[in-house]
Amino acid sequence: MAKKKCKRCDSVIDSLGFCMDVTCPFSDHKQTCPTGWVGHPARKEILVKEGLRLSDKCSCRLRVKRAKDYTCFEYSAYLDRRDKVLDKKPEGCPYDIGDVVVVEETQAVGVVLGCICEDGDLRTDVDGMRCWSSPGYLRFATVEDIRTLRCSDKLKKEFRSDS
Numbered sequence: 001m002a003k004k005k006c007k008r009c010d011s012v013i014d015s016l017g018f019c020m021d022v023t024c025p026f027s028d029h030k031q032t033c034p035t036g037w038v039g040h041p042a043r044k045e046i047l048v049k050e051g052l053r054l055s056d057k058c059s060c061r062l063r064v065k066r067a068k069d070y071t072c073f074e075y076s077a078y079l080d081r082r083d084k085v086l087d088k089k090p091e092g093c094p095y096d097i098g099d100v101v102v103v104e105e106t107q108a109v110g111v112v113l114g115c116i117c118e119d120g121d122l123r124t125d126v127d128g129m130r131c132w133s134s135p136g137y138l139r140f141a142t143v144e145d146i147r148t149l150r151c152s153d154k155l156k157k158e159f160r161s162d163s
């Protein structure tokens, strides 16, 4: 299979979808993320052509394949307010199992393990239960977060396997 090339700089893309040229914005963002085109003179035209949103907001959603690898415990996926197991995610929760998130209070990067509860909390592998329903507690992590914030070696390895 031919190696995939970066749309912006033509460098090789690693197995996780990131450009291997560290000076390229796509080294921190997937090829589908509008943020990868920031600073490009034809940014607007390119975003339109590529069918991407015209915002600079990062749309990369980092996920691990097996959230179970990040815990020794069996957590239920979704719960109602009385801790009864639900078969689908509580309405309005943007996070799902395996998503990589930043816990804002402690600036730690972690993995959503489960216990996504209707009462507005969920469990991560760092810092336990955290609130998903109000802003300011959790956010989706970026590759940059994994490089710069507190983060397990395992997670670091998962997202920078080729470097």
Ligand SMILES: [Zn+2]
Pocket: 006, 007, 008, 009, 010, 011, 019, 020, 021, 024, 025, 026, 027
């Ligand atoms: Zn590139």
Ligand SMILES: [Zn+2]
Pocket: 028, 029, 030, 033, 034, 035, 036, 057, 058, 059, 060
């Ligand atoms: Zn991005």
